[in-house]
Amino acid sequence: DTGVSQNPRHKITKRGQNVTFRCDPISEHNRLYWYRQTLGQGPEFLTYFQNEAQLEKSRLLSDRFSAERPKGSFSTLEIQRTEQGDSAMYLCASSLTGVASYNSPLHFGNGTRLTVT
Amino acid sequence: GDSVTQMEGPVTLSEEAFLTINCTYTATGYPSLFWYVQYPGEGLQLLLKATKADDKGSNKGFEATYRKETTSFHLEKGSVQVSDSAVYFCALTDTGRRALTFGSGTRLQVQP
Numbered sequence: 374d375t376g377v378s379q380n381p382r383h384k385i386t387k388r389g390q391n392v393t394f395r396c397d398p399i400s401e402h403n404r405l406y407w408y409r410q411t412l413g414q415g416p417e418f419l420t421y422f423q424n425e426a427q428l429e430k431s432r433l434l435s436d437r438f439s440a441e442r443p444k445g446s447f448s449t450l451e452i453q454r455t456e457q458g459d460s461a462m463y464l465c466a467s468s469l470t471g472v473a474s475y476n477s478p479l480h481f482g483n484g485t486r487l488t489v490t
Numbered sequence: 491g492d493s494v495t496q497m498e499g500p501v502t503l504s505e506e507a508f509l510t511i512n513c514t515y516t517a518t519g520y521p522s523l524f525w526y527v528q529y530p531g532e533g534l535q536l537l538l539k540a541t542k543a544d545d546k547g548s549n550k551g552f553e554a555t556y557r558k559e560t561t562s563f564h565l566e567k568g569s570v571q572v573s574d575s576a577v578y579f580c581a582l583t584d585t586g587r588r589a590l591t592f593g594s595g596t597r598l599q600v601q602p
Contacts, residue, residue: 377533406589415494415579415592416534429589464534478524479590481533 377482379465385488393451394485398467405448408464455489462486492517492584496593511565511596519585523563526579570600
């Protein structure tokens with residue numbers, strides 16, 4: 374178990390630029406989640422995949438955000454035309470399919486910290 | 491919608507003191523409740539969980555009891571250690587949902 378891996382660890386970009394983050398889940402996990410965390414707050418749900426299918430998206434996921442998981446393994450999160458309000462820690466988590474969510478706890482990565490200047 | 495409210499931190503305690511971190515929730519269905527912990531420089535990790543009313547979750551000396559009548563899931567530990575210094579997040583998943591709803595976190599600082 375090598376854990377959930379996220380790259381890059383830090384990203385600084387200018388307003389208006391596009392950025393892409395990558396998440397490699399634990400290999401046998403078929404569920405993958407993206408969360409966003411701002412300073413002093415808990416993580417907020419963005420979107421969730423089961424295998425390659427994106428099954429749920431939060432209202433927080435505006436049209437400038439897109440997430441993919443093309444082969445049901447790694448996932449990318451792209452933010453187009455970044456804004457200063459996008460500055461946050463972006464967290465990825467993965468889990469196994471279970472009868473109910475409590476049977477398959479989430480394993481989180483260390484996150485990608487985005488700073489938009 | 492679902493929400494989780496935690497006591498604000500930081501909570502500063504001396505080693506071997508008793509810890510309580512309050513957590514209350516609002517949910518429309520029958521939620522499962524969780525405590526996650528984030529140690530400095532590390533990712534969030536599950537500390538304990540409870541899936542129905544009156545269940546008690548426990549791990550590493552921490553305990554929390556699912557109280558439906560008070561919609562609470564307070565985290566307790568009888569004797570904290572310096573190594574328990576971290577940010578603690580209360581969270582829930584509601585019926586039929588996969589996503590976790592988190593509280594804002596409570597930072598615990600344990601002094602030797």
